[in-house]
Amino acid sequence: MESRELFLHGSRVPDAGPDGELMTLNMGPQHPSTHGVLRLELKTDGEEVAQVRPHIGYLHRCFEKHCEKLTPPQIVPYTDRMDYLAAMNNNLGFAIACERMMGLEVPEKVEYMRVIVAELNRIASHLIAIGTFGLDMGALTPYFYCFRDREMILDIFEEVCGARLLYNYIWVGGLSHDFQDDTDDKILRFCDHFDKRLDTELNPLLSFNKIFVKRTANVGVMTPEQAWSMGASGPSLRGSGVDFDLRRDDPYSVYDRFQWKVCVGEGLMGTVGDCWDRHWVKVLEMKESVKILRQAVAARPKDGDVKEKVPTRVKLPAGEIYCRTETPRGELGFYIVSSGGNQPERVKVRPPAFCNLSVIDEISRGALIGDVVAILGSLDIVLGEIDR
Amino acid sequence: MDFAALVQHLRAALPDAVLEEHPEAFSPWILVRREALGELALLLRDDPALDFNQLMCLSGAHAPSTDADRLWNVLHLFSVRHGHKLALKVVLDAADPACPSVAGVWATADWHEREAYDMVGITYTGHPDLRRILCPDDWQGHPLRKDYVAPATYNGMPLD
């Protein structure tokens, strides 16, 4: 068996074997490692992959058609269900798009609370991404640690808005509920608990685990040019060494008031842009989110009603807007066309995982079938958002 | 560059590509002549003063109350180096929904155009692999058209 280095990207892409044919192997749509209902059609020469063709649409739930029949406040719960791991961030993207169109300014208190819940949800989403990534690699234990920490975040959400997974919390113009009296303390206690866990538990258990490193370093290398051209964003883009984060470079809400760092992959364990780098960017981003959380909780204004600017009727003025925010997966864009009526004329969602997934063919050429699982896990896709 | 300077630069380089400009919109956009889209896309990506290296989003739309029974192909572009944004729109008749593909310019347009074809019915000339992406391959009709009527059954399964 030749050494791992031979299977670097592009170095040995298999062509048709001695009988002139490539084998077609189907992964999914029901598969433990496809992170949802995704079908990957692999063309392989034995174990080495020549082409990956993703087939999506198995979870196409007609979100954009619903948007044409519903008013913006009614659309908010549907945005939760697109990227169901980071529902707050979806709500936030849609609310900001509508507010920009309407020229609506929300109170400071609401802005800070939005950042708090969005960052908490970012941590929760990355925890699932990392836990299931380990699960795909065969590491069962980090999954339980990640879910344990995530349950603490879900407890906070449940106290604030009543729901664990799909919140309908960030409304156009404000929020649905105020924080309880002790929510700030609970968040700070979570930050103290979580800060230590990354370095004492998660990193030794998974990130620096020899087997995990061997399976993810130098696998699925994505160059910055490929990333930009194919529309990759979020940790998948930053894992390739690109220093770009919408919260800093195309700012929205009050992110520009906090001190935090954009995390970029540096090829610590292998090549810049490999699966390990994308994983490491998520780990570092969780630490930065904790920093933002502490600052936001400390600076949050406590007075005021979170619903004071929520209009009784949300009517979008005639026109069109494209507005993007940074979710845990990357750039989520809403293109809203309105003719001034009660319902939008057209809402198009640009999901980050849609573009992240389209990279998989290029970066899996020459990899082994087991590497395709690693690459897919590192891209962190959510089919609810890809298929809408 | 701000929007006015961008439009001026484009009009100077390709005189008859830009038909209208809308600086007052929430996301300023220009109306582009269909046949000029391919050349304009290459200019937008390769000209160092413009350098639009990211196609943020490509959407298909059918918006009859805004623009009587016409199909739109809308591109939203961003330049990382310069920090400017631009939106392009190509308006097509529903009877003749062919539009040049920009998948050769920005690779991400591949999947976005497949989705616009699936949902709205715009056919992209020059696209490497134009087939449905979200609906099944044997689905009839383009769901996001305003006059779309959903079928009663699909392969024997009831839809209502």
Next chain:
Amino acid sequence: MNLPIERHEDGNILLTSAEWLVNEALARSIWPMTFGLACCAIEMMAAGAGRYDIARFGSEVFRPTPRQSDCMIVAGTVTMKMASRVKLLYEQMAEPKFVISMGSCANCGGPYWQHGYHVLKGVDRIVPVDVYIPGCPPRPEALLEGMELLRDIIRGKKPRQAVAARNA
């Protein structure tokens, strides 16, 4: 405990019916198939994780293959594109097999019932369902309750009577 087990006069032999024994064994180790389609799958995963721990009820292993699983938990929206695969997987499962429909979407189409042109309005249109769990998404405790109702069905008890007896 009112179990249908008799003790033989020798003392060391227990007598019961094969049906009862097999049903008890099945009820105490239902192996679900990993069939998470959408958001409900995340709550199913949370049910499998540390806090709610479905393993203590015997469902330790979620088998990816239908050949080795007892129960198909349809967690999430079934779309037209996916429906034929759901049917195929159901047919590949070996008897005795059960289906739990988890969440609004699998029960009746959920929030997509009105304008969803690509959504199957309820998985019971293609496979027979034993237990329906309402919720969007149902809490992990609701899934555990649903599994408990399934256990009642396996043991031959009518689920409503069993719930009433437990709450009495």
